[in-house]
Amino acid sequence: MTVAPHFQFHHRTLHAEQVPLTELAEQFGTPLYVYSRHALRDAWESYRIAGQGRKLLVCYGMKANSNLAVLQEFAQLGTGFDIVSGGELARVLAAGGDPSKVVFSGVGKQVWEIEAALQAGVKCFNVESEGELERIAEIAARMGKRAPISLRVNPDVDAHTHPYISTGLKDNKFGVPIEHAPAIYARAQQLESLLITGVDCHIGSQITEISPYLDALDKLIKLIKQLQAQGVQLEHLDLGGGLGIRYTDETPATPSDLLSHVFVALDEHQLGHLEIVLEPGRSMVGNAGVLLTRVEYLKHGDGKNFAIIDAAMNDLIRPTLYDAWHSVEAVEPRPVNPDTPVYDLVGPICESGDWIARDRQLALAPDDLLAIMSAGAYAFTMSSQYNTRPRAAEVMVDGSTVHLIRPREELASLFASERLLPK
Ligand code: LLP
Numbered sequence: 001m002t003v004a005p006h007f008q009f010h011h012r013t014l015h016a017e018q019v020p021l022t023e024l025a026e027q028f029g030t031p032l033y034v035y036s037r038h039a040l041r042d043a044w045e046s047y048r049i050a051g052q053g054r055k056l057l058v059c060y061g062m063k064a065n066s067n068l069a070v071l072q073e074f075a076q077l078g079t080g081f082d083i084v085s086g087g088e089l090a091r092v093l094a095a096g097g098d099p100s101k102v103v104f105s106g107v108g109k110q111v112w113e114i115e116a117a118l119q120a121g122v123k124c125f126n127v128e129s130e131g132e133l134e135r136i137a138e139i140a141a142r143m144g145k146r147a148p149i150s151l152r153v154n155p156d157v158d159a160h161t162h163p164y165i166s167t168g169l170k171d172n173k174f175g176v177p178i179e180h181a182p183a184i185y186a187r188a189q190q191l192e193s194l195l196i197t198g199v200d201c202h203i204g205s206q207i208t209e210i211s212p213y214l215d216a217l218d219k220l221i222k223l224i225k226q227l228q229a230q231g232v233q234l235e236h237l238d239l240g241g242g243l244g245i246r247y248t249d250e251t252p253a254t255p256s257d258l259l260s261h262v263f264v265a266l267d268e269h270q271l272g273h274l275e276i277v278l279e280p281g282r283s284m285v286g287n288a289g290v291l292l293t294r295v296e297y298l299k300h301g302d303g304k305n306f307a308i309i310d311a312a313m314n315d316l317i318r319p320t321l322y323d324a325w326h327s328v329e330a331v332e333p334r335p336v337n338p339d340t341p342v343y344d345l346v347g348p349i350c351e352s353g354d355w356i357a358r359d360r361q362l363a364l365a366p367d368d369l370l371a372i373m374s375a376g377a378y379a380f381t382m383s384s385q386y387n388t389r390p391r392a393a394e395v396m397v398d399g400s401t402v403h404l405i406r407p408r409e410e411l412a413s414l415f416a417s418e419r420l421l422p423k
Contacts, residue, residue: 030310
């Protein structure tokens with residue numbers, strides 16, 4: 001068993017759904033991102049079922065994986081989107097997403113981005129500062145529109161996750177301190193070009209327990225009561241994203257674990273009428289993808305053994321950036337015994353930080369194929385062209401059918417828009 005249900009071994013070869021990864025490597029080359037369409041559907045289904053009978057809007061946190069085909073699939077299933085830039089809005093529109101189900105988060109919304117979002121008719125701006133509130137009000141007034149807003153509050157709870165992806169603590173740059181929220185809502189009430197529709201928080205990512213959410217929810221419920229007393233009636237409560245996935249042996253809480261607790265708490269406080277918005281990213285796509293890579297060389301040293309693979313930190317930066325663990329599976333595993341070497345898997349980039357996995361006991365030979373697991377989220381979207389390496393191709397597997405959803409970048413395209421100085 002691997003960590004990802006739709007990537008399993010059949011006849012001793014790792015498959016994506018019904019397609020052997022060996023065939024995909026042959027046809028498309030490596031490094032290659034391979035996604036499972038059924039894994040996307042299953043992830044959506046677990047949220048849909050958890051929200052059955054209640055008002056729940058899932059706004060997929062598309063920064064996790066913004067390939068148009070992924071967005072298209074989710075849009076067809078009925079999700080909305082959590083966007084953080086005008087670029088992401090453009091992608092949603094290009095993929096056929098419904099702008100009225102889009103929430104716009106982010107601390108640095110620029111004028112043109114606010115204009116584009118108002119033009120498109122997004123569901124809500126998740127406002128992260130007083131300055132932003134004033135800016136949105138001005139732009140909306142100028143455009144003769146009313147901007148739907150919700151304030152992103154920082155509930156000061158510890159999500160018990162990596163410091164780089166923990167966002168709900170006082171010291172983080174995100175949102176406004178929850179104690180300031182009533183005054184900022186009062187200001188928003190005075191601005192006619194704003195329409196207050198909700199309240200929002202997002203406390204972090206790869207959260208495996210429910211308790212940080214419930215701590216945040218407690219504080220939000222108190223705030224909502226206080227707002228009611230000052231005449232602010234909200235339509236929705238956005239709890240952000242953050243549910244974790246299994247990378248190795250985690251047992252993350254599921255959407256129904258989370259939502260069942262949330263609904264009980266809201267009902268207890270006579271707030272069952274509120275629409276719940278969630279912004280899951282990782283848990284929608286993380287285990288729907290693998291990064292397929294080939295071993296180029298093996299280097300056996302005194303202290304360390306290196307497997308030099310054709311994927312690098314430009315393709316998958318999570319290990320070196322967050323010390324993140326991704327499981328590694330040999331696509332056609334060879335028998336492992338106590339003498340099998342332990343390898344660091346490293347890429348061809350000229351940096352010691354260019355590693356994908358460390359201390360893995362694997363029986364390897366040059367040309368072997370490896371699958372870096374759980375690479376559907378924050379993988380391709382965080383990739384770059386560092387060392388002038390074309391970004392990897394992406395394919396979507398659906399049963400036994402394979403769709404190329406992004407060809408490998410052509411070398412010439414990497415510098416096609418650059419200009420030589422005049423002679
Ligand atoms: N909503 C907001 C406002 C966010 O900032 C994020 C993620 C999400 C939703 C989606 O969170 P998720 O459900 O995916 O945890 N690059 C890091 C993760 C950064 C998360 C940033 N914000 C990683 O590779 O682990």
